[in-house]
Amino acid sequence: MTDWTDPETFATALDRAATREKGSYFEDFAEGETIEHDPGLRLTRSGAEQWTSQTLNHDPAYWRSDAAEARGFDEPPIHPDYLLAATMGPSVEDLSEKGGYFLGRDDVRFTQDAVYPGTELHVESTVLATRTSGSRPNYGIVTWETRGLDAPGGETLCTYERTNMIPRREPIETDGGELEDTSATDPEDDPAPDLPEDLLAPDGEHFEDFETALEAAEERADAAVAYRHERGRTMDAVTVAELPLSTLNTARQHHNEAAMAHSPSGEIVAYGDVTRSTALGHARSDEATWREVGASEERFHDFVTVGDTIYGFTRVLEADGGPGPSHVGEVSFEHVAFDQDERPVYSGTRTALIERRTER
Incomplete structure (x- = not known):
């Protein structure tokens, strides 16, 4: 009788067996x-x-x-x-x-x-x-x-x-x-970053605060409303492996260390929606968010692995106090998640209804 668990026999069986993909x-x-x-x-x-x-x-x-x-x-x-x-x-x-x-x-x-x-x-x-x-x-x-x-x-x-x-x-x-053109360039030949001279932060978390900050930026020759969030979240086994599996995400990238050992990341990586949600969680902690409307232009720029710490950066694009419930206004944001090395790992635009401090 064949002993299928004999190491040599089993290795031979694995070599001969087809993989159900x-x-x-x-x-x-x-x-x-x-x-x-x-x-x-x-x-x-x-x-x-x-x-x-x-x-x-x-x-x-x-x-x-x-x-x-x-x-x-x-x-x-x-x-x-x-x-x-x-x-x-x-x-x-x-x-x-x-x-x-x-x-x-x-x-x-x-x-x-x-x-x-x-x-x-x-x-x-x-x-x-x-x-x-x-x-x-x-x-x-x-x-x-x-x-x-x-x-x-x-x-x-x-x-x-x-x-x-x-x-x-x-x-x-x-x-x-x-x-992409991967030829080496002299850093001194790179153009200076095309950023506004002044980056303003809103004074609070309500719609009026975002609206006022945007108005202040418009009054200046070269300004934008953009700020970073203090909190960070270090990726661990729960966020990298457990959370994606709890959503039935079967991608090996998030839970199979052996399969990922020879990949470009060299190890398992975070589910993009974990990175996204963490960055937006940081942003929402500085907003009086009433409802989420939607998002677009979401891009994932680099790997996030166990031990990386995710921070958030926000730019306010527009504040619209037009039609809708009187106690909220619509605000559009651009969010960037970045790691401990200040390396962008996610970006996207988002629209949310933000509560007013007082009703119109």
Whole structure:
């Protein structure tokens, strides 16, 4: 009888055995195809609180009933950052588990005022575009629109567009047209940073504070409203491995040290939505945020690994006190997450409704 656990026998068996692969190759995607991702998450209070606590999103409306009621919610709802991560997580096995760079996400929209614990999430994606990578013959580029839906009712809860590099089954010849110029340059030849002379910070967290700061910047010849947030969050095993797995994100990049040992990062890396949520948590701690509207132009610039500390930087783009509830105004921001070496790792624009200090 064969002893399959004998080390030499087992090594031979591994060499001869076929691998049942997970994930999809570039060639598997067809423009216009809709993919239903199974399973989806049942959104729970404990899951949302784990996500928000670990990423320093401590808005009391998502924790306490009295604060939720004052904000117009029936009970503490699911935080939008967790909803977004829980929508992307189940899509990974079908779309990007094979690996490849996460190139960006656009048109993030939250279509309901509130999503409550107990919601059963169904996720589906439509292939919007596929194209060749001019610089990487082993990869193609795919863009999807992904939707998080209330499974019983079918109502849309959030949507976004995501673009990834995806491995090919067979490499193709390319002209190298997208390769960056990596030739060395003399630092003295680099142009000076094109920054405003004055960077102003708002005096408070309410809509009027952002509006006043923008008006002050406009009155100066060369100024912008931009500031950094004091808090930092060091990535650990919970944020790098546990949080993505809790959203059903099966990407090996976040939990398989052996597979990542010979990758460009050399180790497991943080889920982009953990980095994003941490940076936005820092920003929201300096805002009287009432509702999230959406985000766009989200880009992930470098690896984040265990031991890296994530900080936040914010630039205020616009404050609009126009139509809408009288106690809030709409503010657009640009956020940058950076690490302990002041290296940008995430950036994106975001729009939120910010409470006024007093009603109009």
